[in-house]
Amino acid sequence: MYLKDNFTAYKTIVIKEILRFSRIWVQTIIPPAITMGLYFIIFGQLIGSQLSDINNFSYMDYIVPGLIIMSIITNSYANVVSSFYGTKFHHHIEELLVSPISNFTIIAGYVSGGVARGLIVGLVVTLVSLFFTRIPIDSYIITFVIALLTAILFSLAGLINAIFANSFDDISIVPTFVLTPMTYLGGVFYSIEMLPEFWQNVSLFNPVLYMVNGFRMGMLGVSDASLTTAIIIILGFICLLGSISLWLLHTGVGIKK
Amino acid sequence: MNALEIKNLTKVYKNGFEALKSIDLTVRQGDFLALLGPNGAGKSTTIGIICSLINKTSGTVNILGHDLYSSPREAKRYLGIVPQEFNFNVFEPIEEILVNQAGYYGVNRKEAYKRAELRLKQLELWDKRREMARELSGGMKRRLMIARALMHNPQILILDEPTAGVDIEIRRSMWTFLQEINRQGTTIILTTHYLEEAEHLCKNIAIIDRGEIIKNCAMTELLSELDSECLLLNLKSPLEILPTLQGYPANLLDKTTLEVEVRKHDSVNKLFQLLNDHKIEVLSMRNKSNRLEQLFLRLVHTKPNVSEPH
Numbered sequence: 001m002y003l004k005d006n007f008t009a010y011k012t013i014v015i016k017e018i019l020r021f022s023r024i025w026v027q028t029i030i031p032p033a034i035t036m037g038l039y040f041i042i043f044g045q046l047i048g049s050q051l052s053d054i055n056n057f058s059y060m061d062y063i064v065p066g067l068i069i070m071s072i073i074t075n076s077y078a079n080v081v082s083s084f085y086g087t088k089f090h091h092h093i094e095e096l097l098v099s100p101i102s103n104f105t106i107i108a109g110y111v112s113g114g115v116a117r118g119l120i121v122g123l124v125v126t127l128v129s130l131f132f133t134r135i136p137i138d139s140y141i142i143t144f145v146i147a148l149l150t151a152i153l154f155s156l157a158g159l160i161n162a163i164f165a166n167s168f169d170d171i172s173i174v175p176t177f178v179l180t181p182m183t184y185l186g187g188v189f190y191s192i193e194m195l196p197e198f199w200q201n202v203s204l205f206n207p208v209l210y211m212v213n214g215f216r217m218g219m220l221g222v223s224d225a226s227l228t229t230a231i232i233i234i235l236g237f238i239c240l241l242g243s244i245s246l247w248l249l250h251t252g253v254g255i256k257k
Numbered sequence: 258m259n260a261l262e263i264k265n266l267t268k269v270y271k272n273g274f275e276a277l278k279s280i281d282l283t284v285r286q287g288d289f290l291a292l293l294g295p296n297g298a299g300k301s302t303t304i305g306i307i308c309s310l311i312n313k314t315s316g317t318v319n320i321l322g323h324d325l326y327s328s329p330r331e332a333k334r335y336l337g338i339v340p341q342e343f344n345f346n347v348f349e350p351i352e353e354i355l356v357n358q359a360g361y362y363g364v365n366r367k368e369a370y371k372r373a374e375l376r377l378k379q380l381e382l383w384d385k386r387r388e389m390a391r392e393l394s395g396g397m398k399r400r401l402m403i404a405r406a407l408m409h410n411p412q413i414l415i416l417d418e419p420t421a422g423v424d425i426e427i428r429r430s431m432w433t434f435l436q437e438i439n440r441q442g443t444t445i446i447l448t449t450h451y452l453e454e455a456e457h458l459c460k461n462i463a464i465i466d467r468g469e470i471i472k473n474c475a476m477t478e479l480l481s482e483l484d485s486e487c488l489l490l491n492l493k494s495p496l497e498i499l500p501t502l503q504g505y506p507a508n509l510l511d512k513t514t515l516e517v518e519v520r521k522h523d524s525v526n527k528l529f530q531l532l533n534d535h536k537i538e539v540l541s542m543r544n545k546s547n548r549l550e551q552l553f554l555r556l557v558h559t560k561p562n563v564s565e566p567h
Contacts, residue, residue, distance in 0.1 A: 002330060005363025012360025019353070091344035095405075098308045098338050099361035100330040257270070257311045 002102075009101045010109050017113025021079055028079070028117060029124060032071045036125045039067050040132045043189065054191050055222040064129045065216040066188030069150060071125045073183055073208070074175065076118030076151040080110050080158035081171045088162065093255055103249035107159065107242065114155030115148065122147055135219060142227065143218030149234045150211045154179075156241035163245070163254040182208045187216075192224045207233055258322050260286045260413050260444040261307070266316030268302050268468075276302040278468040279316065284461075286321075286412075289436075289445045291455035291476070294465035295557050300448045301341065303465065304417050308338050321412060334362060337411030339402045341418045341448075347391035351382060351401055354390060355408050362409035369408065376404035379434065396427040403431070413444045420454060432458055456480070456549040466557045480548055483521065487545035488528075490515040493538035500535040502528065516545060 021028040040060070048059030055062070087093040096106055129135075137143055157174075165171045186208030192200045203209055204225070214230035217223035223230075248254065261284040268277040277299050284290050294300045305311030307318055309329065318325040323332035345354045352373050359369035377383040380400040385393060393401060399419055406414060416435070420428045428451075435458060439445050449455055455462065455476075462479055464472040472479065495512035505528050508516040515537075519525060532539060 008363045008365055009361050012357050012366075015360075015366075016349075016353075016357050023348075087346075090346060091340075091342060092346045094308070094310055094338075094340065094344045095358060096361060097310055098333065098336065099358075100333040100363075101361050102330070252312055256309075257305065 005100070006102055006105045009099070010105045010112075013096075013106065013109025014112045014116070017079070017083060017110065018116050020083060021113070021117050028075070029121060032075055032121045033124045033128050036067050036071055037128045037131075039063070040129060044132055054194075055220075057220055057222070058133070060133050061135055061220065062191075062216075063189055064133060064135055065219040066186075066212050068122050068125050068129070068219075069147065069212050069215040070183050070188050072118040072122040072147055072151050073154045073211070074179065075121040076114040077154040077158040077161075077175065077179060079117040080114035080155045081162045081165070081175075083113065084110055084159055084162035085165050085168070085171050088165075088255060089168075097255065103246055106249060107156070107245050110159055111152055111155040114158060115151040118151035118154070119147060122151075137219055138221035139218050141218075143215060146211065146214040146218055146230070146234070149231070149238065150215070153211075153234055153238050153241065156238065156245055159245050160241060160248065163248050165254075182206055183212075185209075186212045187224055188212055207237060210234065258286065259319075260284045260288065260321060261446070262317075262319040263303070263307075264317045264319075266303070266306065266318065267314045268299075268306060268311065269314045276468050277306075277314075277316075280465070280468070280470050282463055282470060282473065284413075284444060284446060286444055287439070287442055288461055289439045289459045290447065291459035291462045292446055292448045292465065293452070293455060293462065293553060294448075298465045298557070299468045300465055301417065302468075304338075304340075304415055304446075304448065307415065308336065308340075309333065334409065335412045337406035337409065337414045339399075339406045339414070339416040339419050341421065343398050343402065345390050345398075345401065345405065348389060350387050351390050351393065352377070352386040354401065355405055358405045359408040364409060372408055372410075373404075376407055380404045381430075396423045399423050400427070400431070403434070407438070411443070413446070414438070415446045417448050418450065419447070420449065420451060428454070452549040452553055453547045456547065462549075464553065464556055472556055476549075479552055483548055483552055485518050485520045486548065486551075488517050488519055488525075489543050489545050490517060490532075490539045491541040493540050496537065500537070502531045502535075505531065 044060035044063055048063070051059045053059070087096070161171060161174050185203065186206050187203070192203045192209065195203065210225050210230035210233045213223040213225045214227055214234070217227050261282070263280060263282040265279045265281065266277050267275070267279050269275050280303070292300055292303065302311060306313045307325070309325065320332040321335050325332045355373040355376060356366060356369040359372055360366065364372065374383065377386055380403060382397060382400055382404065385397065390398065390401065403419060420431055423431065432454070435445060447455065447459060459476055462472065462474065462476050463470055492513045492515060496509060496515070497512070499507060499509045502517065504523060506518045510516050517528060519528060529539070
């Protein structure tokens with residue numbers, strides 16, 4: 001009975017979240033498509049045409065997976081952080097807190113909303129990339145699994161950020177000062193083999209590197225890191241952030257007095 | 258089985274403010290209870306704890322036999338909450354707000370739409386169902402919150418100042434609606450600053466002051482404690498000198514308004530007899546203040562309380 005009720009509650013949150021970002025699609029879906037389109041033009045075509053191949057792929061082909069996964073990361077994160085913080089700010093989180101929904105269901109619902117937006121934006125960016133290049137996908141399964149796990153991971157990260165945020169400024173600090181540098185330095189635009197050995201080793205501590213390269217492995221079949229390592233690291237972070245989210249909701253940190 | 262049982266409930270905020278001092282409160286099924294108290298007395302903290310929005314420091318809250326902390330899911334499904342502040346998503350259509358609320362309680366969408374139609378029609382919001390909540394007037398938003406709280410057919414409804422800022426016509430219609438659902442068996446706990454509202458609607462009363470329940474009894478029992486009433490008489494002809502009304506302390510407020518204190522065991526008939534003897538004709542009569550208000554002011558401390566932290 002409780003399982004059925006919780007599933008209904010889960011569906012309710014997911015539908016609500018999808019309707020929320022669909023209603024404002026001009027703000028949520030279109031901007032990343034335009035930004036990534038500009039990346040394809042400037043870095044892929046104008047600058048990329050002057051550069052030599054990387055791992056036997058043109059520079060444009062090489063950066064396409066990185067830019068798609070970057071859009072998935074930023075959008076899954078942004079969706080949950082803004083939506084959950086909005087529910088706190090406008091107090092309608094109380095609708096959830098007074099109801100008998102389990103904390104796991106709340107997390108699953110918001111994360112699914114973030115995953116939905118991340119994957120939809122990823123798909124739109126992929127369609128935009130088709131105007132510039134055609135990449136034969138090496139493994140659809142690996143590509144989808146890495147995209148899904150990455151979206152889950154960054155949705156959880158967005159949720160934790162939202163729980164701790166006390167103002168709208170707080171929800172932009174992590175994306176600006178942590179997420180963007182980690183993504184840019186995670187091999188979106190280059191292979192770490194192009195770096196000096198010291199910086200190659202430093203890069204291996206950046207978890208985003210494994211997501212970018214795992215996704216690139218799925219699309220192109222080449223990667224700077226092993227796929228198994230990438231999946232273990234992503235799953236490890238999902239378990240860690242999932243546990244932290246559950247603990248935060250259970251104790252009421254940031255959401256209850 | 259009681260609808261609500263609170264035992265030794267204590268709340269100390271991080272800044273050291275003791276909002277609740279080991280309070281006990283029992284609400285029977287089918288009751289219509291007024292929970293009254295001055296600002297900062299602990300009403301909102303009590304309700305916040307019952308609704309799981311505020312963490313308790315110690316004590317127990319039992320809802321229809323289920324402990325709120327050891328069996329939260331069972332306990333919460335019986336509760337419907339109408340908070341003091343608007344807490345719905347103002348960027349959602351109102352029908353969606355109701356359907357989502359039902360979904361959180363495990364009601365499937367098909368059934369939720371049916372219930373939303375029923376509640377929106379009952380609360381005269383059906384025509385507005387497609388509008389965003391931000392477009393509603395204050396009174397409509399209050400009714401929306403009542404409709405939302407009823408979407409899962411709760412057995413206990415908690416209303417935290419539901420008629421604040423609502424015009425008298427809507428307030429009266431909300432009173433009628435609340436009385437009707439109470440008659441149908443829903444237990445209602447009401448906090449309000451309109452004491453005539455509490456007197457009109459509630460069967461029992463609990464008064465909280467400085468974190469302690471200082472009175473918990475039947476409304477009639479409390480009102481019977483009133484030892485006198487102050488009446489204002491509107492006179493037909495102007496009076497220059499105040500006559501002696503034996504046994505009835507009186508005061509002439511202006512030439513046509515007489516203030517008279519009538520003690521509990523004195524008769525109003527006798528007062529009118531005396532007025533008649535002095536050939537004073539009365540056009541109308543009313544209580545100077547609400548009876549419950551007089552008692553309330555007598556019971557609670559008059560010194561301003563420290564504000565409750567938010």
